[in-house]
Amino acid sequence: MNNNIKNVLSVVIVLAILILAYSAYIYSNSFANSQQGLSSRVFSVTGDGKITAIPDVAKFTFAIKTQGGLDIPNIQKENSIKTNTIIDFIKSQGVDSKDITTQNYNIYPKYEYYSCPITTIGIDSATPKPCPSPKIRDYIIDQTISVKVRDFTKIGELLSGVTEKGVNSISQISFFVDDTDKYKNQAREEAIKKAQEKATAIANSAGFKIGKLITIGENNYSPMPYDSYGMGEIATFAKASVTPTIEPGSQEITINVVLRYEIK
Template sequence: MNKEEKIKMIVTGIKALALIVGAVGVFIYADAYAKSTALNSPAITITGIGKVIAKPDVARFSYSIKTEGGKDITKSKKDNDDRSNKIVAFLKKQGVPKEDIKTTGYSMEPRYQSYACGNRGVVSIGLATSGGSAGAPTFGLAEPQPCPPADIVGYSFNNTVEVTVRDFEQKNLGTLLSGVVTNGANNVSQLRFELDDPAGARLLAKAEAIAKAKIEAKRLAKESGISLGRILAIDEYGSPIPMYAKSLGLGMGGDAMVAESAPAIEAGSQEIEVTVNVRYALK
């Protein structure tokens, strides 16, 4: 290929690239123009609200195991691990799969000897005299006492676990809550009921919201004598909110407080609300 042919190929490539860039530019402009026209054209926006009442099918709660031991870290850790394993074994026996038992926090902290250091207050150092008789007592500050170096006297371990319970009515949620305490948990909290997959319920609520918006749009069009065109946009708002049960106090205060019986737990129902704004063009 000679020099002239190479130049022709380069020029041809540049022309082709220019055509492509020009076509893309026209497309972008046309799209932007269409959107601008749609926004500036006569239109009406109608709001519709859809609600769906759904029964939660998943319960979640957290429990924690806090143990305090001596200076032997291995022994202190083993005490916490033994309790944790005992609770997990209990949950599995009750039909909770290991995939639904998730550690959300684990910590180890040293415990230090506490000392009463610093200025210990005021002390009497004598009596004032006046004319040979005793007067009012006088006081002075004690000498500051230096604080000895902090000594580690032991270690604390804390393990926090979240449990997901499916088919909680069949598994008896109250028995699970009491069981984790009797098997070694110090605290049970954050019990909540949710929909495992709220997408289906949201779609139903959205469909209801759009249907209501359409009905309202037709009513307004009829009363005002206008003609509805195509739908220009649909904006959606709203999200499901988990329902929380009353706060639990099982196991709080250490091992001394243990649930004596399984608490009665009611999941109730959950309302999912979706709001849509439907924008119609006017003919």
């Protein structure tokens, strides 16, 4: 009796496995056929959206270098006094503390090297004179600070002011859009609208109706910060009787979309 039950169960299990396998085959085959049919009944359109944005942030970096003697604490104190004076000036021009960042702070020695000429001993022989090892002559502190400026009317005055207060060099000034999301949203809306209009025009010309939207893809092109002034402008800022005028220009933010529709 037990053997009969086992045999029946074995048959049932085998049949269940066969049914499941057959169902999976039918489903996969049906899905493949539907996809093959779908691929021949779709079309794609593209659309570009471009928004011109005016940069709202300028960024520049400056370096402060302090050198003198072997007393590192004293050099640090001198460097700190100079740096704090410059930062206080920058803040007085309306720049927020969060927009002032120390990028690097380095302390390194400057060595003095000796030149030791060959000393002749006798007629035909020459031997080098013992040469002292290099020694540290000074320590140098090199500090670099970056500044973001949101009020462009202050840029010229800031550049001239930090130079007058002891900045050793100013790097390139770059302009960029702080928050690009709102411009990307506007460009995306324009791109989708153009793609939809193109899809309608194609359907009307080809004599078919547009079905459901199957997929949508997107590429965006955000502007890179661009530079206005380069290295070496510090001399111009220091000597100019009138502070320089800085123009931020404009930047284009582009969104490209690809819409894939079903053909009815």
